[in-house]
Amino acid sequence: MSTRRGLLRGYKSDGHFCEWFGRRGHAQPHTELVRERLGRLNPEELQQRARDSERELYNLGITFTVYSQSNVIDRILPFDVIPRLLSAADWATIESGARQRVRAINLFLHDIYHDGKILKDGVMPRELVMGNANYQTAMEGFDLPHGTYVHICGTDLIRDEKGKFLVLEDNGRTPSGVSYVVENRHLMLRAFPDLVEGLPIAPVSDYGWRLHNALAEVAPSGASDPHIVLLSPGVFNSAYFEHVFLAREMGVPLVEGRDLFVENDRVFMRTTRGPVRVDVIYRRIDDAFLDPETLNPKSLLGVPGLMRAYRRGYVTLANAVGTGVADDKAAYAYMPRIIRYYLDEDPILDNVETHVCREAEGLAYTLDHLEDLVVKPVGESGGYGITVGPLASKKQIAQCRAALKKDPSNYISQPMINLSVCPTLIGNAIEARRVDLRPFAVTGRDTWVLPGGLTRVALPKGSIVVNSSQGGGSKDTWVLQ
Amino acid sequence: MxxxxxxxxxxxxxxxxxxxxxxxxxxxxxxxxxxxxxxxxxxxxxxxxxxxxxxxxxxxxxxxxxxxxxxxxxxxxxxxxxxxxxxxxxxxxxxxxxxxxxxxxxxxxxxxxxxxxxxxxxxxxxxxxxxxxxxxxxIRDQVWYFYGLGKALERANQTSRLIDIKSHLLDPPGDSEAAVDVAQWNALLRSAAGYHAFRRIHPSGMTPRQVVDFFLTDRSFPRSIAFSLHEVDTLLWGLQRNGGLGRVRDIRQAINPVLEQVSLPATRGGIEHRLNAHIDRLQISLDDLAERIATTFFR
Incomplete structure (x- = not known):
């Protein structure tokens, strides 16, 4: 086989769909040049460059911070130097699919906070929306610029055995990870000039500029040169690096709640030159902490009176308040129906088949097939609380069964999807590891999707959980145009 | 920082x-x-x-x-x-x-x-x-100016401490043992990266008085107190001009008396035997200046 030379000679994708070699080891044509170039590197050199790249992540402080009792530890998200490659055709599907989904989500959110047609028409159970902890009554009857609720959307995609892209989850609150996309690319361009030379890789470095433009488009009417700020919970937040990164890439001030105040329902930033009016806030703090006056009185992170200013239309929040009702794991199950209802189109990207345990039918099916299903709590994120049936012990299955019976509406279940794999540097060999993909869609008046997105990789052998809290790392993602 | x-x-x-x-x-x-x-x-x-x-x-x-x-x-x-x-x-x-x-x-x-x-x-x-x-x-925005202020004030402060610990060697004046202890003054100059600078200005000889005055009043040596304070003044002026910060004016007025303290050789006109007290006053003025800047802009 001429497709697996040099470093790639011993590579096996173990029957999974491979991002480089396709379904049955038939190499994907778009990966040919990269395969050939990578195959020529020797393992020692590849390892050395990988080590240098990880070192550079520490040097640049591209880290998340872990606080223990006496120490502040900066950790990096492990970085794998072998890129994930996407063909132009695959990217076209992802891009149009992500756009479609964002459009539907925004129409859905507008509807449920106004007339609630989808509920009246019985397409979606009323209690799933009104009974959702993320539903915000403060948003009822309130119009947003261009009807955009989810300005930044991260759609988690996986690929099944046939290579088909499926949506695993929508992240419409404050999706994170985009800083790694841009920084991983910078790292690759520096560490592998010989690999990238002359390749038509879609650029990602204009993300900050695009985001800034989109946020300017949704500024309150009348703000001609809108003043945008990024609101962060502060230096102790584990994603603080990303907040710094985004503020810097957009060229806007990074602020904390105490830097802002509300007067006459207008938001101002404190500066050494006196107050400066704020038009748009890209907030990286949760709904509950935004405004101690109306949401969570104990919050020290927010800005008293912010919701008043927001409701009066004097400031735009991105993402909007109350979007959690659309990216909830239970709402997810209805997303294909939501897309058809508002757009009269078939979903371009399908959901993973999902059983909603709050429905008797879904619960019965889940309990009958526990050994074959992945059971997820609705309210958790970050891979916590998941039971993977095919990999679980008898005891774990029994615990899961008990939890399901006790509080069925807290769970959904899905068949176990054999995530696609991608060549990954493990020690000095290249092995297959599972990957997912989170593209980022930015919406002001229209939607733009950052080409590629964050590829997360499950580094432990055989693992299908890509979350960083469970041993996940990241890769650069190349859209080859 | x-x-x-x-x-x-x-x-x-x-x-x-x-x-x-x-x-x-x-x-x-x-x-x-x-x-x-x-x-x-x-x-x-x-x-x-x-x-x-x-x-x-x-x-x-x-x-x-x-x-x-x-x-x-x-x-x-x-x-x-x-x-x-x-x-x-x-x-x-x-x-x-x-x-x-x-x-x-x-x-x-x-x-x-x-x-x-x-x-x-x-x-x-x-x-x-x-x-x-x-x-x-x-970029030359307020961050840069405030950074420079912190740095210049720290330099002035460090240099004043250096003189302070050696000032006992001048006191009482004319002590013969102190006068010959050239190594001490040599070390003092070097610890402020000032030995060669001092030599350029005083090619022959090195008296304790010259060294003290060099650290206090020299306008060309970047680690002298006078130089650092003029630097503070220049930065404040820049803040006032570029940043539109009216509040700077009061601080700039406050700096003038401090500048006067280091405008004349301290070892002349009978100050010599009161050097310790002179340095103490200077240090208090420096602390006061730093405090004023902090309260004006950051509290």
Whole structure:
């Protein structure tokens, strides 16, 4: 086989769909040049460059911070130097699919906070929306610029055995990870000039500029040169690096709640030159902490009176308040129906088949097939609380069964999807590891999707959980145009 | 941040000079001045019997619990940088991050006397590299001005302390033993990187009076108090002009009397025997100035 030379000679994708070699080891044509170039590197050199790249992540402080009792530890998200490659055709599907989904989500959110047609028409159970902890009554009857609720959307995609892209989850609150996309690319361009030379890789470095433009488009009417700020919970937040990164890439001030105040329902930033009016806030703090006056009185992170200013239309929040009702794991199950209802189109990207345990039918099916299903709590994120049936012990299955019976509406279940794999540097060999993909869609008046997105990789052998809290790392993602 | 980097650089220089130039058999006495410089003699000796070279060096380099150790300065500098990282250029951040990590990796073995000078040199160069990158990559906004203010005030402060610990050698005037102790004044000049600068201005001879005046009033030496205070004034003027900060005016008025204190040679006109008191007043004025700047802009 001429497709697996040099470093790639011993590579096996173990029957999974491979991002480089396709379904049955038939190499994907778009990966040919990269395969050939990578195959020529020797393992020692590849390892050395990988080590240098990880070192550079520490040097640049591209880290998340872990606080223990006496120490502040900066950790990096492990970085794998072998890129994930996407063909132009695959990217076209992802891009149009992500756009479609964002459009539907925004129409859905507008509807449920106004007339609630989808509920009246019985397409979606009323209690799933009104009974959702993320539903915000403060948003009822309130119009947003261009009807955009989810300005930044991260759609988690996986690929099944046939290579088909499926949506695993929508992240419409404050999706994170985009800083790694841009920084991983910078790292690759520096560490592998010989690999990238002359390749038509879609650029990602204009993300900050695009985001800034989109946020300017949704500024309150009348703000001609809108003043945008990024609101962060502060230096102790584990994603603080990303907040710094985004503020810097957009060229806007990074602020904390105490830097802002509300007067006459207008938001101002404190500066050494006196107050400066704020038009748009890209907030990286949760709904509950935004405004101690109306949401969570104990919050020290927010800005008293912010919701008043927001409701009066004097400031735009991105993402909007109350979007959690659309990216909830239970709402997810209805997303294909939501897309058809508002757009009269078939979903371009399908959901993973999902059983909603709050429905008797879904619960019965889940309990009958526990050994074959992945059971997820609705309210958790970050891979916590998941039971993977095919990999679980008898005891774990029994615990899961008990939890399901006790509080069925807290769970959904899905068949176990054999995530696609991608060549990954493990020690000095290249092995297959599972990957997912989170593209980022930015919406002001229209939607733009950052080409590629964050590829997360499950580094432990055989693992299908890509979350960083469970041993996940990241890769650069190349859209080859 | 500027303030702590400046302090770290000065500390490295003082330790280095002390180690290289002021050695004789009386080990303890040689290291006491560094403790006096920071008014920490009592605190240090409360926990230890004597000020051995190894202990004092550790106390001012690696000891995280010692507020004036290089380690503490670099920790605070990096903490400050972390909280204002969005305002710093990536290159400033990267260098500080790498520098800080290198210093944190040092052990007692690395700071043994035989290796100390090399470590001090790297610390000085790390701080100077930081200064250079800062100057070469930061936009001239308020961050840059306030950074410069912190740095200049710290320099003035450090230099005043240096004179302070040696001023007893001038007092009482005419003491013959002090007058001949050239090595002390030599070390003093070198610990403020001023030996060659001083020589350029006073090619022949070196009297204690000349050295003190050089540190207090020289307008061409970048680490003299007069130079640093004029730097403070220039930066405040820049803030007023570029930043539209009206509040700067009051502070600039407050700086004038301090500038007057260092405009005339301190060792002339009978001030000489009151040098200690003169330096004390100067230090109080410097602290007051720093406090005014802090209250005006950051409280």
């Amino acid at each position: 500027g303030r702590y980097m400046e302090r770290a650089e000065n500390l490295a220089r003082i330790i280095d000079v002390n180690e290289s130039f002021a050695r004789d058999s009386r080990e303890e006495e040689n290291w006491l001045p560094i403790l006096r410089l920071h008014a920490e003699e009592e605190a240090f000796l409360a926990e230890r019997k004597t000020a051995t070279a190894g202990e004092v060096v550790h106390f001012y380099t690696l000891d995280r619990t010692s507020p004036n150790a290089i380690r503490s300065c670099l920790d605070r500098s990096r903490d400050n940088a972390r909280s204002m990282r969005h305002l710093l250029s990536t290159e400033v951040w990267r260098q500080l991050n790498v520098f800080h990590e290198w210093f944190c990796s040092l052990t007692r073995r690395d700071i043994r006397l035989g290796n100390l000078s090399a470590i001090c040199l790297r610390v000085k160069e790390g701080c100077q590299l930081h200064t250079g990158i800062f100057d070469g990559t930061m």
